[in-house]
Each structure stands twice: as C-alpha cells, then as structure tokens.
Amino acid sequence: MKYNIRTKLSIFFVLVAVVSFSLISVLTNIFVDRHFREYVMRNQEQKHRGIINSITQQYMGDGMWNMDIIDTVGVSSLESGLIIKVRDESGNLLWDATSHNEGMCQRIIEQMYNNMNTRYPNIEGGYIEKPYPIFYHSRRVGTVEIGSYGPFYLNDHDMEFINTLNMVILVVGIVCLLFALLLGQIVSRRLSTPITRVIDTAQLISKGYYSDRVEEKSNTIEICQLTDTINNLAETLENHELLSKRLTSDVAHELRTPLATLQSHMEAMIDGIWEPDLKRLKSCHEEIIRLSKMVGDLEKLAKYESEMIVLNKVSFDVTDLVRRIVYNFEPEFKDKGVGITQSGEKEEIMADRDKISQVIINVISNALKYTPKGGKVSVYVKRMENIIKISIKDNGLGIPERDLPFIFERFYRADKSRNRLTGGSGIGLTIAKTIVESHKGYIDVQSKEGEGSEFTICLPRSQ
Numbered sequence: 001m002k003y004n005i006r007t008k009l010s011i012f013f014v015l016v017a018v019v020s021f022s023l024i025s026v027l028t029n030i031f032v033d034r035h036f037r038e039y040v041m042r043n044q045e046q047k048h049r050g051i052i053n054s055i056t057q058q059y060m061g062d063g064m065w066n067m068d069i070i071d072t073v074g075v076s077s078l079e080s081g082l083i084i085k086v087r088d089e090s091g092n093l094l095w096d097a098t099s100h101n102e103g104m105c106q107r108i109i110e111q112m113y114n115n116m117n118t119r120y121p122n123i124e125g126g127y128i129e130k131p132y133p134i135f136y137h138s139r140r141v142g143t144v145e146i147g148s149y150g151p152f153y154l155n156d157h158d159m160e161f162i163n164t165l166n167m168v169i170l171v172v173g174i175v176c177l178l179f180a181l182l183l184g185q186i187v188s189r190r191l192s193t194p195i196t197r198v199i200d201t202a203q204l205i206s207k208g209y210y211s212d213r214v215e216e217k218s219n220t221i222e223i224c225q226l227t228d229t230i231n232n233l234a235e236t237l238e239n240h241e242l243l244s245k246r247l248t249s250d251v252a253h254e255l256r257t258p259l260a261t262l263q264s265h266m267e268a269m270i271d272g273i274w275e276p277d278l279k280r281l282k283s284c285h286e287e288i289i290r291l292s293k294m295v296g297d298l299e300k301l302a303k304y305e306s307e308m309i310v311l312n313k314v315s316f317d318v319t320d321l322v323r324r325i326v327y328n329f330e331p332e333f334k335d336k337g338v339g340i341t342q343s344g345e346k347e348e349i350m351a352d353r354d355k356i357s358q359v360i361i362n363v364i365s366n367a368l369k370y371t372p373k374g375g376k377v378s379v380y381v382k383r384m385e386n387i388i389k390i391s392i393k394d395n396g397l398g399i400p401e402r403d404l405p406f407i408f409e410r411f412y413r414a415d416k417s418r419n420r421l422t423g424g425s426g427i428g429l430t431i432a433k434t435i436v437e438s439h440k441g442y443i444d445v446q447s448k449e450g451e452g453s454e455f456t457i458c459l460p461r462s463q
C-alpha cells in the first residue's frame, strides 16, 4: 500500500495524539483511583471520628444523655449523608436516623449505590453499619452505629470532581486531535509542495527540458539538497547538450574545408584536368593526415570535456614530471634549433599525473611550434603558498592581442594561414584548460606579438 506524504503525516500525527490522549486518561484515572480512594477513606474516617466525639460529649453520667444535642448531631449527619444510630449501655436505641426520617435514609442509601455502581461496578460493596463504642471515664456507656456504603463510598461532590476531571481530559484530547490534524496538514504541505515541484521538474528534465529549474525555497535541509541536486543535474545536462551541439557544429565546420579541398582535387584528377602526379597526391595525402589527426584530437577532447572526467589523483613531484617531459622533447628542440631550459625545486602535488603531463606537453609543444629557429624556451616550477605554478616561456612569434581572449577555445588558431603549415587543429589549449580547471586550477597567458608568450599553469597543491 502506498500513501502520499500528506496522508502519512496526518495519520502519524493523529496516531500520536490518540496514543498520548489514551495514555494520559488511563494514567490519570489509575492515579485518581488510587489516591482519591485513600483520600476519601481518610476523610470518611475523620468524619466518623467527629460524630463519635460529639456524641461522647453528650453523656452526662448515670445513664443520662443530652438528647437534644444528640438529635441535632444525628440530623446534621443525616444531611451530610451518614445514617447513625445511638444505643445506650444495654443496647437500647436512643436515637435512630431511620425512624427520624426513613425516606431520606432510603434516598441516601440509593444514591450511594448508584454512585458506586457507576464509578466502580467491579467493587463488591454494600450498605454496612459500623459500630463504635462510646467510653466515659474508661467505661463503655454506649455505641454509635454509623451506616454507609462499604468499604468506602463517593458522595455527589466526589463524583462531580471525577466527572469534571474526565471532562477536562476529554476536551483536551479533542483539542489535541484537531491540533494534530491541522499540524499534520501544515507540515505535510510544507514538505510535499517543494517535493512535488522537484518531481515536476525532474519529469520535465527527463523529457529534455533542461532549462527548467526548481525555484521553490524550503527551510528543510534535505529538501534544499534535493532541489540543489536536481538543479545541478539540469545544469549538467544542459551543458552536456550545449557541448554536444557545439561539438557537432564545430566538427562539421572544421571538416568541411579539408573535405571540400580533397573532393575538388580528386574530381580534377578523375576528370583528367589534373595529372595525378606525386606532388598532387602528396598534397591530398597531407590533407588526409591532417583530417585523421583532427579526428584523433576530437576524440581526446570529447574524452576530457565530458563531465564524467575522472581524476585519478596521486601525490607526485611536478618538477620531476616537467624534467622528464623536457628531456623527451629535447631531440625535437635540437632538430629545430630552439633551446630549452628547465628549473625548479622538488614540489609535491595531489593531481592526476597523466592528465597534468598532457597539459604540460600541449603547452611545450606549442612553444616549440611557434618559436622559430634560434629561439629559447624556459620552463620553471615554483611554489606560491598553496599553489604550484608551472611557467612555460618562449621568445617566439607571440600571439596578436585580438586573438588572446580566444586561444583556449576549441578550434581557435591565432593565424589560420600560419597554422595551416604547422598542422595544428586548435584543440591543444582547450584540452589543457579543461584538465587544469577540473583540478580547480587555472591557466593563463601573457603574450606580445613578435616578442614571445608565457603560459602559466596554476594548480592547488592539495584538494
């Protein structure tokens, strides 16, 4: 069986109210039963003592009694619900409530039965007459018999007290129940409204409407986390979509020119307009190589740019990594006649070694590509507080100011004609930037056309 939050919470709140109410009423009744019974018994015993005292005082010696006062005491006792009989030394009746007012006695007894039967139907009781001896100078001179319901009884005041108490508990119970219902509604609405909104958004997202966001504010931490997660998910998907759209259009754009060139060259050769000589075939071959390099680069870029970029972080010495890369590059630099130097102390860093290595390779290979013969490239590693700075500086061609803001964008080449010769596809720096940023670092460039460029890679030492 499935319920929504509103029903569930309402049932829960009502259940709590009902259980608390039942518990309170049961406990109160147990408590009242125990203590109230003791109190009533003590009270009755005290009353009996009072009557006996009053009667005892009416003995005047020599078997003489003050009958007037006895009569008054008897009547007032009867009015307060006690049926008394006074006997003398030899057991003869001096005063009897039943003969004084039989009807009233009957009524009193009936009332006692009624009260006790409604309140304590399980208690076996009945009308009993308890005899108390009267002493005068330590000599027994008579007896008072006090009749009441035994073992104890509740008079109308006592009953009223208990009924009022139960009434109060009942009213409190009903109020609590209504309050629980109301509270359940309010709390569940507060919880369910943002959740419903999240569900709606998630459904829209699953249908491809990635621009939708949950705007609902909540002061529940878990709900805030949920909405944040859904919003982040939507943003990630939106970026993904944008990325793949851009990639497709960029790829199409980039491939069109070389393919068109190839096509026209081939057609010219097939139609016999051009001789398929070595030079033309070589040029076609070069174009094909360039195309396949671009496809390879694209694959790499797609891999790095995908949000799923997984960093396999390890601790390693960056300077040592730079030294190895420079060492591997040395033959190429020598061939071209460009000098390369490297410096820096040992610097430990937590990062993905292979990917950082890719970044350094991309930047150094650019420096080599865009520095003419006789130029110089220097690489150094430096620590600045919590950042490791890797700098690659050349005195090559430099980058025109108008191109500087775009060189990290994919397929961007500062000088298309110049790059046609060098064969770059404009992806190297894009990959470098993606990797550095996924490490929460940044890559920067300073360059002047004709003077040279300096690329700075900054990486946090630990994350």
Ligand SMILES: Nc1ncnc2c1ncn2[C@@H]1O[C@H](COP(=O)(O)OP(=O)(O)OP(=O)(O)O)[C@@H](O)[C@H]1O
Binding pocket: 297, 362, 366, 367, 370, 371, 394, 396, 397, 398, 399, 407, 408, 412, 413, 414, 415, 419, 423, 424, 425, 426, 427, 428, 429, 430, 452, 453
């Ligand atoms: N050290 C440098 N000196 C001068 N220009 C540079 C330098 N580094 C990069 N550039 C410019 O920035 C552009 C983008 O560089 P990027 O590495 O992204 O592409 P690429 O080198 O052309 O191709 P590839 O994808 O093969 O690396 C280059 O085409 C070049 O014009």
Ligand SMILES: [Mg+2]
Binding pocket: 362, 365, 366, 424, 427, 428, 429
């Ligand atoms: Mg490059």
